[in-house]
Amino acid sequence: xxxxxxxxxxxxxxxxxxxxxxxxxxxxxxxxxxxxxxxxxxxxxxxxxxxxxxxxxxxxxxxxxxxxxxxxxxxxxxxxxxxxxxxxxxxxxxxxxxxxxxxxxxxxxxxxxxxxxxxxxxxxxxxxxxxxxxxxxxxxxxxxxxxxxxxxxxxxxxxxxxxxxxxxxxxxxxxxxxxxxxxxxxxxxxxxxxxxxxxxxxxxxxxxxxxxxxxxxxxxxxxxxxxxxxxxxxxxxxxxxxxxxxxxxxxxxxxxxxxxxxxxxxxxxxxxxxxxxxxxxxxxxxxxxxxxxxxxxxxxxxxxxxxxxxxxxxxxxxxxxxxxxxxxxxxxxxxxxxxxxxxxxxxxx
Ligand SMILES: Cc1ncc(COP(=O)(O)O)c(C=O)c1O
Numbered sequence: 001x002x003x004x005x006x007x008x009x010x011x012x013x014x015x016x017x018x019x020x021x022x023x024x025x026x027x028x029x030x031x032x033x034x035x036x037x038x039x040x041x042x043x044x045x046x047x048x049x050x051x052x053x054x055x056x057x058x059x060x061x062x063x064x065x066x067x068x069x070x071x072x073x074x075x076x077x078x079x080x081x082x083x084x085x086x087x088x089x090x091x092x093x094x095x096x097x098x099x100x101x102x103x104x105x106x107x108x109x110x111x112x113x114x115x116x117x118x119x120x121x122x123x124x125x126x127x128x129x130x131x132x133x134x135x136x137x138x139x140x141x142x143x144x145x146x147x148x149x150x151x152x153x154x155x156x157x158x159x160x161x162x163x164x165x166x167x168x169x170x171x172x173x174x175x176x177x178x179x180x181x182x183x184x185x186x187x188x189x190x191x192x193x194x195x196x197x198x199x200x201x202x203x204x205x206x207x208x209x210x211x212x213x214x215x216x217x218x219x220x221x222x223x224x225x226x227x228x229x230x231x232x233x234x235x236x237x238x239x240x241x242x243x244x245x246x247x248x249x250x251x252x253x254x255x256x257x258x259x260x261x262x263x264x265x266x267x268x269x270x271x272x273x274x275x276x277x278x279x280x281x282x283x284x285x286x287x288x289x290x291x292x293x294x295x296x297x298x299x300x301x302x303x304x305x306x307x308x309x310x311x312x313x314x315x316x317x318x319x320x321x322x323x324x325x326x327x328x329x330x331x332x333x334x335x336x337x338x339x340x341x342x343x344x345x346x347x348x349x
Contacts, residue, residue: 001200002174002199002200002201004200004201004225004227004228005227007092007146007175007176007201008091008092008231009090009091009092009093009094010094012090012091012231012234012235015234015235017234017235018238020035020052020055020238020239021034021035021052022035022052022054022055022238023055023238026054032051035051035052037050037051037052038050049243049244051243052238052239052243053239053241053242053243053246054246055238055239055240056233057077057241057246058072059246059250060077060241060246060249060250060253061075061077063249063250063253064077064221064253067253067256068193068223070193070196070223071226073226073229074196074223074224074225074226074229075221075222075223075229076221076222076223076224076229076232076233076236077219077220077221077222077240077241078219078220078221078222078232078236078240078241079218079219079220079240079241080207080209080218080219080220081180081182081205081206081207081209081220081221081222082109082113082220083220083236083240084203084205084220084221084222084232085109085110085113085178085180085205086113086116086117087232087235087236088147088176088178088203088222088232089113089114089117089119089147090117090235091228091231091232091235092146092147092175092176093114093117093119093146093147094146095117095118095119096118097144098119098120098144098145098146098147099119099120099121099122099140099142099144099145099146100114100119100120100121100122100145100146100147100148100149101122101123101124101137101140101145101147101148101149101173102114102121102122102123102124102148102149103123103124103125103126103132103133103149103150103151104123104125104126104321104322105125105126105154105156105157105318105321105322105323105324106126106149106151106154106155106156107149107151107154107155107180107182110149110151119146119147120144122140122145124136124137124140125322125323126154126157126323128323130154130157130159130287130323131161131165132150132161132165132168132169134168134172137169137172137173138172141172141173145173145175146175146176147175147176147177147178148169148173148175148176148177148178149178149180150166150169150177150178150179150180151179151180151182152166152179152180152181152184152187152192153181153183153184153186153187153289153290153291154291155182155183155291155293155329156293156295156316156318156321156324156327156329157287157295157323157324158287158288158289158290158291158293158294158295159287159288159289159290160184160187160188160189160290162189163189163190163192163195166179166192166195167195170195170199170201170202174201175201176201176203176228177199177201177202177203178203178204178205179192179202179203179204179205180205181193181204181205181206182205182206182207182209182210183210183211183290183291183292184206185210185211185259185263186210186211186263186266186267186270186289186290186291186292187290187291188290189290191204191206192204193223196223196224196225200224200225200227200228201225202224202225203222203223203224203228204222204223204224205220205221205222205223206220206221206223207219207220207221208220208221208249208252210292211259211262211263211292212252212259213259213262214248214249214252217244217245217248217249218245219241219245219249266292266332269332269333269334269335269338270289270292270294270332272335272338273294273330273332273338273341273342274286274289274294276338276342277294277296277330277342277345280342280345280346282298282299282300282304282345282348283296283297283298283345284297284298284299284326285297292331292332293329293330293331293332294329294330294332295318295324295327295328295329296327296328296329296330297325297326297327298326298327298328299326300326301317301319301325301326301327301328302317302319304328304345304348305317305328307344307348308341308344308345311344313340313341313344315328315329315330315331316328316329316330316331317329
């Protein structure tokens with residue numbers, strides 16, 4: 001087990017956190033006059049949002065706990081997983097001093113969040129077959145390296161990492177290991193979530209933005225040892241997940257089968273789109289995907305990107321990322337959207 005306390009920034013360890021009205025009293029009462037809310041209510045019919053939401057989202061965490069069989073005290077909820085990413089960096093990274101490991105090509109927010117927090121970014125690119133470069137990682141491990149990000153399945157390459165690769169990293173690096181599983185529902189492989197019981201320096205991120213089709217509600221989840229969850233709670237904004245979001249997520253969790261149905265539809269479409277793209281002469285390669293998008297190598301990615309944009313179809317140009325020369329990242333859309341995309345590409349000269 002890693003001695004977590006020593007990884008935490010000293011000012012965060014010493015911090016006396018803000019206590020909100022709902023921190024000080026969270027029981028039941030008939031009259032609440034403690035939080036300067038508006039007792040006359042919301043100026044919208046049938047809406048009752050005049051009270052602050054539960055700062056620790058207990059009901060929602062219990063529901064997530066039932067869904068994933070993870071105790072509620074191992075769960076942090078944030079305004080998207082992007083909030084969790086930022087808070088983790090703030091708990092463990094000493095600005096101007098500590099380092100963060102990222103493995104490009106990968107999700108851009110790791111680097112941006114690290115830079116905002118004035119943390120030095122150490123890049124160890126994935127191998128050309130999108131695996132962890134173990135030898136290169138071993139070389140950059142030091143006392144200053146506090147946090148390592150693994151995105152699995154990885155954005156934009158689409159591949160999930162074998163759990164042995166994650167375990168190898170956990171065994172070799174004793175800082176905080178973040179495994180971002182935003183796209184795990186689309187992968188055949190199981191989540192590494194159960195590993196949080198064994199490795200107290202592992203944080204697994206999940207989100208409602210992808211498989212749950214609810215990017216608009218902004219709800220991300222971090223799963224980890226209760227000590228880590230307590231530090232994240234200590235520094236988060238008091239009411240970081242709105243009442244609207246909490247209520248919507250509770251309703252979503254009544255519809256797990258509907259989510260799974262949509263995941264199956266996306267997987268069918270992913271297969272169709274892969275086959276259709278492979279028929280096109282300008283497509284050099286469609287990388288295997290465990291996510292809801294495809295990384296596709298074209299003869300001329302820039303020209304293809306512009307051509308599609310002029311026809312109202314927006315994809316992501318990833319050409320300037322390492323190992324992604326001439327690659328576009330294409331999200332799997334509805335059947336109609338995918339057909340339209342392929343039709344337009346067929347017409348391209
Ligand atoms: C790998 C990865 N993690 C996290 C996110 C952001 O998730 P959220 O919407 O929960 O902030 C994205 C969004 O594209 C992503 O690709």
